[in-house]
Amino acid sequence: xxxxxxxxxxxxxxxxxxxxxxxxxxxxxxxxxxxxxxxxxxxxxxxxxxxxxxxxxxxxxxxxxxxxxxxxxxxxxxxxxxxxxxxxxxxxxxxxxxxxxxxxxxxxxxx
Amino acid sequence: xxxxxxxxxxxxxxxxxxxxxxxxxxxxxxxxxxxxxxxxxxxxxxxxxxxxxxxxxxxxxxxxxxxxxxxxxxxxxxxxxxxxxxxxxxxxxxxxxxxxxxxxxxxxxxxx
Numbered sequence: 001x002x003x004x005x006x007x008x009x010x011x012x013x014x015x016x017x018x019x020x021x022x023x024x025x026x027x028x029x030x031x032x033x034x035x036x037x038x039x040x041x042x043x044x045x046x047x048x049x050x051x052x053x054x055x056x057x058x059x060x061x062x063x064x065x066x067x068x069x070x071x072x073x074x075x076x077x078x079x080x081x082x083x084x085x086x087x088x089x090x091x092x093x094x095x096x097x098x099x100x101x102x103x104x105x106x107x108x109x110x111x
Numbered sequence: 112x113x114x115x116x117x118x119x120x121x122x123x124x125x126x127x128x129x130x131x132x133x134x135x136x137x138x139x140x141x142x143x144x145x146x147x148x149x150x151x152x153x154x155x156x157x158x159x160x161x162x163x164x165x166x167x168x169x170x171x172x173x174x175x176x177x178x179x180x181x182x183x184x185x186x187x188x189x190x191x192x193x194x195x196x197x198x199x200x201x202x203x204x205x206x207x208x209x210x211x212x213x214x215x216x217x218x219x220x221x222x223x
Binding site: 040101 | 215
């Protein structure tokens with residue numbers, strides 16, 4: 001079945017560092033979403049992207065919809081301890097209401 | 112305003128037992144989804160609904176059933192529980208596809 005390759009799988013960074021993660025797909029998507037999941041909680045939407053090339057920010061977070069429509073990137077600037085969690089990308093199948101999720105990037109921030 | 116409420120939060124089932132996972136929303140959203148999350152993995156779509164009376168299969172529907180008789184509720188039924196169904200189940204809702212989806216807190220199910 002369709003898979004989203006998300007990398008890196010995990011990251012240990014120092015507080016204040018910038019973080020980059022990405023998702024790639026073998027299919028073209030119409031929408032890319034980025035979620036964060038805290039332990040024991042459901043995912044929370046961070047950023048939604050709707051057009052190829054779109055660059056959208058949400059505070060210290062910036063995400064981009066790749067030009068090929070097969071990838072997306074999420075950057076976190078000046079990381080803080082509360083950035084710890086699992087970050088998921090999700091892609092939207094064109095013409096359907098189905099989204100598939102990446103396997104997640106586990107972020108740990110060392111103070 | 113509760114948002115998306117899932118019950119129960121935790122459950123242990125024996126192989127072959129059945130149960131229903133409840134999902135209720137008070138946001139009047141048309142779209143509702145059931146996902147499962149296995150340890151260390153992303154979310155896989157089980158079933159979804161675009162409105163009352165309309166449901167469709169996702170990526171991993173085998174062993175599950177759903178119904179959508181009202182806008183507010185979208186229960187997920189496991190008829191014959193198997194160890195492979197041990198997972199965390201998330202319900203999500205949205206008023207226009209998954210662009211602004213709201214997830215419940217999850218139901219942690221263990222089948223032994």
